[in-house]
Amino acid sequence: MNETIYLLKAHRSIRKFTDQPVNQETVRELISAGQCAATSSFIQACTVIQVDDQQTRDLLCDYAAGQLYVKEAPVFLVFCADMQRHRLACSMHDAPMLSGFTEQFITATVDCALFAQNVLIGAESLGLGGCYIGAIRNRIAEVDELLGLPELVYPLFGMCLGYPAQNPETKPRLPVDVVLKRGRYDDSGDRASITDYDESVRNYYRTRTGGAKNDSWSEQISEMLVKEARPHMLSYLQAKGYLLK
Numbered sequence: 307m308n309e310t311i312y313l314l315k316a317h318r319s320i321r322k323f324t325d326q327p328v329n330q331e332t333v334r335e336l337i338s339a340g341q342c343a344a345t346s347s348f349i350q351a352c353t354v355i356q357v358d359d360q361q362t363r364d365l366l367c368d369y370a371a372g373q374l375y376v377k378e379a380p381v382f383l384v385f386c387a388d389m390q391r392h393r394l395a396c397s398m399h400d401a402p403m404l405s406g407f408t409e410q411f412i413t414a415t416v417d418c419a420l421f422a423q424n425v426l427i428g429a430e431s432l433g434l435g436g437c438y439i440g441a442i443r444n445r446i447a448e449v450d451e452l453l454g455l456p457e458l459v460y461p462l463f464g465m466c467l468g469y470p471a472q473n474p475e476t477k478p479r480l481p482v483d484v485v486l487k488r489g490r491y492d493d494s495g496d497r498a499s500i501t502d503y504d505e506s507v508r509n510y511y512r513t514r515t516g517g518a519k520n521d522s523w524s525e526q527i528s529e530m531l532v533k534e535a536r537p538h539m540l541s542y543l544q545a546k547g548y549l550l551k
């Protein structure tokens with residue numbers, strides 16, 4: 307294993323932070339590293355909004371199910387998939403941009419996620435820790451309005467960053483054989499592998515919570531996926547000019 311692989315495998319979300327501020331130069335450097343992620347057809351379709359204002363952070367915390375680290379983390383970033391500046395680029399050449407394609411939604415969203423992951427890994431390499439906040443999509447229209455997002459710009463997720471005030475264990479992932487298929491899709495061994503994996507997830511939670519939580523991975527998934535998943539997202543995204551064709 308080299309240092310990079312070690313760093314990647316040491317990832318765990320951090321949700322408690324010390325008071326030590328993060329230097330703004332560091333934030334800028336991390337954003338610059340985020341920009342260096344691969345980008346589909348060079349579209350560079352991510353805009354990051356750094357939210358420093360405490361009142362805005364308090365509101366974002368409310369919108370994100372009251373997760374306290376949203377208002378407490380030294381740095382809070384909102385990653386937005388952004389095809390707005392492409393409209394500007396087209397207009398600079400008198401080219402009327404066509405929008406609304408599902409493909410554009412995918413490329414902008416993927417771009418944004420790759421950018422964000424570079425930021426998080428870069429942060430971890432500097433001794434910072436962080437946590438994605440998908441829960442801002444619980445009340446995405448309010449987040450959108452709060453941040454003044456124009457058409458074709460939507461908030462994909464937030465990210466808390468700061469110096470860790472906790473040192474959680476890494477969370478076990480699915481066995482490689484479940485996620486790496488060779489040649490063609492074959493899930494015949496998955497049930498047995500997931501059954502074994504369930505036990506390691508149970509152990510992880512038992513140790514972490516002193517026995518209070520004892521869920522397996524398949525249990526967690528089966529509880530989550532019988533509920534609707536933010537059904538407001540489709541109409542929100544369509545109103546923003548995405549997923550129309």
Ligand SMILES: Cc1cc2nc3c(=O)[nH]c(=O)nc-3n(C[C@H](O)[C@H](O)[C@H](O)COP(=O)(O)O)c2cc1C
Binds near residue numbers: 318438439442476
């Ligand atoms: C897109 C995305 C959204 C997430 N949203 C939240 C969130 O709203 N709140 C939270 O506490 N963790 C959130 N997480 C963190 C995941 O729960 C976490 O990554 C997962 O449980 C694996 O744990 P680990 O990151 O410690 O390895 C999110 C992660 C991703 C990738």
